[in-house]
Amino acid sequence: MNVLTAYRLPALLALSLALSACAIGPDYQRPQLQTPAQFKQIEGWTQAQPGDVLARGSWWQLYGDAELNALVERLNISNQNLAASEAQYRQARALVRGARAAFYPSLSSSAGASRSGQGTGSQNASSGTSSSSSGVSTNYDLSLNAAWELDIWGKLRRSLESSRAGFEASAADLAALKLSLQSELVQNYLQLRVLDDQQRLLDATVAAYARSLKLTENQYNAGIVPKSDVSQALTQLKSTQAQAIDLQWQRAQLEHAIAVLIGVPPSELSIAVRKQxxxxxxxxVALPSQLLExxxxVAAAERRVMxxxxxxxxxxxxxxPDLTISASGGYRGSSFADWIDLPNRFWSLGPQLALTLFDGGARSAELERTEAAYDQTVxxxxxxxxxxxxxxxxxxVQLRVLQQEAGVQQEALDAARExxxxxENQYRAGTVDFNSVVNVQATALNNERSNLTLLGSRLTAxxxxxxxxxxxxxQQQLMDEPPTAAQQTVPDTVGTAAP
Incomplete structure (x- = not known):
């Protein structure tokens, strides 16, 4: 290396570092979006700041069911869709590591031996004959090569920024999928428990109708009521029994769906009937829109914009232009015995600028594509x-309306029971016919089932x-400032806020 090169290389590095302080391309700014200061259906909502990094906690514990808690934990561990999404998350994390590796020099080495030959010939003018011979040579090569692309224009930094945003989007996708699957499992489980309650209602109703049939048969045998009353009582009993049987396949399907969600075959999961x-x-009553953030x-969509x-x-x-500093050195010789020797040593060191002068519009097309892709993600x-x-x-609004409907439905149920x-007292006294009893019993049963169906709708909503x-x-997440990293490692305690 001569003296001039020794002074130029540090100066070139200093210039490159100065230029690399800025990066080509726009810095990210959150897209403008008009969002309401509060929700239409509830008061007390305020403009929120980004909060998707907040811990979400075991929200399903709100329903106070230990078996449900255990099923959700099994889902978090064994669900195969979650396993696939987690693998995709690890792929995105590896891409970030690959993009970060571009900031460092690459180092490679090689060693090899080769034999080459070239034919040579001469011609005898007097005799008109020619002769040929071959020159065979052996070459041994041992080299160490280094290259470092300086990020003058910020291309590598923008690539890392893109990979990191993609990684964060993948993490948000994983969280979104987990939340969706947890929600699906909880809804299935709650509906299964509502079906259990409906089954108990129908079983009790069948028992009551069986007693009513027995009473009607006794009255018929005594000549008090006509045969038609017995037929009506039997019809009512069998119809209700059919309704009770119909619930069995509905419950089985929900149980099978829960089994698949927790990653086991349906034959390996049985959820026992429970009364509670x-x-x-x-x-x-008031939830800040920070929770919506x-x-x-939504977090994944914004990371894709980034x-x-x-x-x-x-x-x-x-x-x-791309600026790359490369260096290489090693030994090259034709004899293995003195291959690694000072006279066979070689080296090279120097920067290289590479600039595409003409590409037929490929770069313009790529820039246009990325700008359109940005508009799409926005x-x-x-x-x-x-x-x-x-x-x-x-x-x-659904929960509010269902709550109002539940109050009215409860009043209707109380009236139907009365x-x-x-x-029934009038029928026993002989003042009304059995047809009147059947109509009132059907009305009462329909109101009982409607009350349970409404409860299931409220749980699902x-x-x-x-x-x-x-x-x-x-409570911590109702404050203006998000919890610290240390607080985020502590499991959430899900609670409620006062109006």
Whole structure:
């Protein structure tokens, strides 16, 4: 290396580092989006800051069912869709490591031996004959090569930024899938328990109708009532028995769905019938829209906007020259005995600028593509936010209306029970016919089943609202500032907020 090169190389490095302080391409800014200061269906909501990094906690514990808690934990461990998404998450993490490795020099070595030959010939002018011979040589080569691409225009940094945003989007996708599967399992389980309660209702009704049939038969045998009353009582009994049998396949399907969600064949899971229904959780009257920002699907959509924004910088950097510093050295000789010897040593060191002068418009097309891809991700992000607000509004109004409906339905059920008590007493006294009893009994049973169906709808809507809000809440998350990293490692305690 001569003296001039020794001074030029440090100067070139200093210039490169100075230029690398800036990166080609736009810096990320969150897309503008109009969001309501509060939800239409509930008061007390405020503008939120990003909060998808907040811990979400075991929100399913709100329903107070130990068996449900155990099933969700099994889902978190054994669900195969989650396993596939987790593998995709690890792929995205590896891509980040690969993009970060481009910042460091690459080092390679090689060693080899080769034999080569070349034919030579001469011609005798007097005799007109020619002769030929071959020259065979052996070459031995041992070299060490290093190369380092300087990130002058920020192309490597933008690539890393894009990979990191893709990794974060993959993490959010994993969280979104887990929340969706947890929500599906909880809804199936709650509906299964509601079916258990309906089964108990129908079984009790069948027993009551059997007693009614026996009473009617006795009265018929005594000549008090006509044969038609016995037929009506029998018809009512068998119809209710058929309804009770119909619930069995519905419950079996829900049990099979839960088995697949926790990663086992349906034949390996049996959920015993239980008398106690899960509790309907008290939804906070006021939930800050900060919780909506914790939705992992919205977070994933924004991370993809960040990745697309960084890709624009990568495409713009293609218009600028790449600077690579390379060095190589080693030994090359024709004799193995003195191969590694000072006279056979060689080396080279120097920078290289590479610039594409003409590519037929490929770089322009790539830049146009990345800009269009960015616009696409922005539109998808805005749509995700709008959909999330719509879902919360839907479930808020659904829960409010169902609560009002449940109050009216309970009044109707109380009236039906009282009417049934009165009509049965009148029938025993012989003041009304059996047809009147059958009509009132059918009305009472329909109201009992409607009350249970309404409870199932309220339980399902509560799960859907929690999922729409990002999965649970706690007092710490109602504050303006998110918890620290140390707090995030502690499991959530899901609670409710006062109005």
């Amino acid at each position: 229904l899960p509790v309907l959780p008290t939804i906070p 914790r939705r992992p699907d 990745a697309a924004n960084a890709d624009i910088g990568v495409a713009e950097a293609a218009w600028y 539109a998808q992000y805005r749509q995700s936010v709008l959909d999330s607000f719509r879902e919360v509004e839907d479930y808020l 009417s049934l008590r009165l009509i 509560s799960v859907q609202l929690i999922a729409a809000l990002g999965g649970g809440w706690q």
